[in-house]
Amino acid sequence: MTVEPRPVPEPTPVSRPFWDGLAQHRILVQYSPSQQRYVFYPRTLAPGNLADDLEWREIDGAGTLYTFTVARRPTGPPWSDAPPQLLAMVQWDAGPRISTELVDVKPSDIRIGMRVKPVFDDLPEPGITLLRYRPA
Amino acid sequence: MTGLRGEAAIVGIAELAAERRPTRPPMFTLDQYALLAKMVVEDAGVDPACVNGLLTHGVAESAMFAPATLCEYLGLALDFGERVDLGGATSAGMVWRAAAAVELGVCDAVLAVVPGSASVPQSQKCPPPAPNWYGASSNTYGSPQAEFEIPYGNVGQNAPYAQIAQRYAAQFGYDPAAVAKIAVDQRTNACAHPGAVFHGTSITVDDVLASPMIADPIHMLETVMRVHGGVGVLIANADIARRSRHRPVWISGFGEHIAFKTPTYADDLLCTPIARAADKAFAMSGLSRSDVDIASIYDCYTITVLMSLEDAGFCAKGKGMSWVTDHDLTYRGDFPLNTAGGQLSFGQAGMAGGMHHVVDGARQIMGRAGKGQVPDCDTAFVTGNGGIMSEQVALLMRGD
Numbered sequence: 001m002t003v004e005p006r007p008v009p010e011p012t013p014v015s016r017p018f019w020d021g022l023a024q025h026r027i028l029v030q031y032s033p034s035q036q037r038y039v040f041y042p043r044t045l046a047p048g049n050l051a052d053d054l055e056w057r058e059i060d061g062a063g064t065l066y067t068f069t070v071a072r073r074p075t076g077p078p079w080s081d082a083p084p085q086l087l088a089m090v091q092w093d094a095g096p097r098i099s100t101e102l103v104d105v106k107p108s109d110i111r112i113g114m115r116v117k118p119v120f121d122d123l124p125e126p127g128i129t130l131l132r133y134r135p136a
Numbered sequence: 137m138t139g140l141r142g143e144a145a146i147v148g149i150a151e152l153a154a155e156r157r158p159t160r161p162p163m164f165t166l167d168q169y170a171l172l173a174k175m176v177v178e179d180a181g182v183d184p185a186c187v188n189g190l191l192t193h194g195v196a197e198s199a200m201f202a203p204a205t206l207c208e209y210l211g212l213a214l215d216f217g218e219r220v221d222l223g224g225a226t227s228a229g230m231v232w233r234a235a236a237a238v239e240l241g242v243c244d245a246v247l248a249v250v251p252g253s254a255s256v257p258q259s260q261k262c263p264p265p266a267p268n269w270y271g272a273s274s275n276t277y278g279s280p281q282a283e284f285e286i287p288y289g290n291v292g293q294n295a296p297y298a299q300i301a302q303r304y305a306a307q308f309g310y311d312p313a314a315v316a317k318i319a320v321d322q323r324t325n326a327c328a329h330p331g332a333v334f335h336g337t338s339i340t341v342d343d344v345l346a347s348p349m350i351a352d353p354i355h356m357l358e359t360v361m362r363v364h365g366g367v368g369v370l371i372a373n374a375d376i377a378r379r380s381r382h383r384p385v386w387i388s389g390f391g392e393h394i395a396f397k398t399p400t401y402a403d404d405l406l407c408t409p410i411a412r413a414a415d416k417a418f419a420m421s422g423l424s425r426s427d428v429d430i431a432s433i434y435d436c437y438t439i440t441v442l443m444s445l446e447d448a449g450f451c452a453k454g455k456g457m458s459w460v461t462d463h464d465l466t467y468r469g470d471f472p473l474n475t476a477g478g479q480l481s482f483g484q485a486g487m488a489g490g491m492h493h494v495v496d497g498a499r500q501i502m503g504r505a506g507k508g509q510v511p512d513c514d515t516a517f518v519t520g521n522g523g524i525m526s527e528q529v530a531l532l533m534r535g536d
């Protein structure tokens with residue numbers, strides 16, 4: 001049985017700067033001056049006050065591990081050969097949280113609260129880079 | 137506090153026995169609606185013509201116009217029709233919407249039935265659609281999940297709930313045996329309820345902990361079994377309720393809170409929406425936690441039950457593990473919980489799983505729970521939970 005291909009994100013007119021940034025191994029995230037906070041994921045208006053003031057700023061992507069799990073069963077057919085999947089939420093020092101996967105770490109060494117740093121994972125598809133994380 | 141006056145009641149209930157493999161012939165969801173509607177109306181002992189309200193999650197045969205399609209198919213003209221889209225909180229959300237519509241005088245009796253079998257007749261001309269393993273996530277272009285969740289494999293329910301449990305463990309500690317006990321006590325309840333898929337199959341804490349790890353820390357016996365079934369209720373005004381066959385189950389309070397879609401974006405992952413919903417429900421009803429005779433809490437996973445017990449105010453935040461250990465959650469116990477087995481042990485009949493808890497509470501107040509009946513049961517607390525503890529509904533129900 002062939003493995004279903006892994007889903008690849010398709011940038012949109014709204015999110016394009018984020019994906020273009022990742023392709024250059026830079027992390028561009030929206031910032032709302034009226035709320036004085038970063039916002040993730042990309043939007044056209046700031047969530048909450050719906051301010052039309054979102055601007056793109058670069059962050060270093062460093063953060064802490066907010067939570068994770070070791071998925072022993074594939075979460076879907078495209079990952080049938082992937083377990084254990086190290087699914088995680090990372091809290092950026094800049095504020096927002098992001099869904100990601102941990103790499104270059106043994107499951108038994110993962111600790112919530114540990115420092116993590118970005119891993120830019122260039123996919124075969126041109127211009128698409130996923131943002132994974134490893135222990136800092 | 138504004139809200140319900142407690143003058144609308146569940147007057148009829150229906151729940152098809154859970155089946156792992158369907159023995160009933162395949163039925164379109166339209167026909168499942170018809171069957172369940174007939175069952176709740178006959179259970180109430182009222183004239184079908186009194187039904188002039190209908191709530192629906194949707195009709196598999198018809199992507200749009202669900203209330204009108206059902207109105208026509210059932211031959212019931214409606215003064216109130218609405219589609220509710222709250223995942224596992226849909227059923228509890230239907231109940232308060234129906235009660236509110238009845239109390240406002242918009243309609244007299246409201247069908248809230250939920251088909252629960254994917255066994256439907258198959259077309260000879262069109263192949264069935266491919267299985268949608270994205271589940272509650274949308275892989276449609278422009279969907280946040282399609283871009284920021286699914287590419288990392290963050291899809292389905294097991295791994296997201298496991299991540300909530302892991303965060304809980306890091307903050308408050310985790311006793312696997314205590315969480316497993318929730319599944320064990322509910323299995324005891326299922327063994328007293330003949331319709332449950334696991335009726336006759338008791339389990340121990342060791343069984344739960346020895347079952348395969350699905351996503352740390354969630355074991356297989358802490359997840360639900362998909363079954364074929366279907367569940368529904370009829371909600372009516374006081375006049376109809378007084379003429380109905382069973383003890384009316386008055387809807388005396390509710391709360392609903394929708395906080396996010398994907399838990400990564402929760403303000404506080406460990407404060408679930410039921411906290412706010414339950415506070416509103418208790419304030420509306422004038423009841424206190426100690427008035428509750430049975431609780432039927434949405435139980436897609438054991439961690440859901442544990443955190444709902446805490447956030448709904450039955451035990452202190454972060455103390456759920458010892459609380460569960462110290463209480464007997466069976467129908468014979470000091471805190472009867474999910475007395476028909478819950479979805480963990482009755483089985484989860486798809487979208488109808490949420491209505492299992494509504495019917496569990498109503499059945500107890502009606503005094504019709506058979507071997508699993510809790511004596512002198514007058515007050516039930518019921519929850520619904522959609523997504524990844526992202527949208528939740530609390531209900532309080534009372535008998536006279």
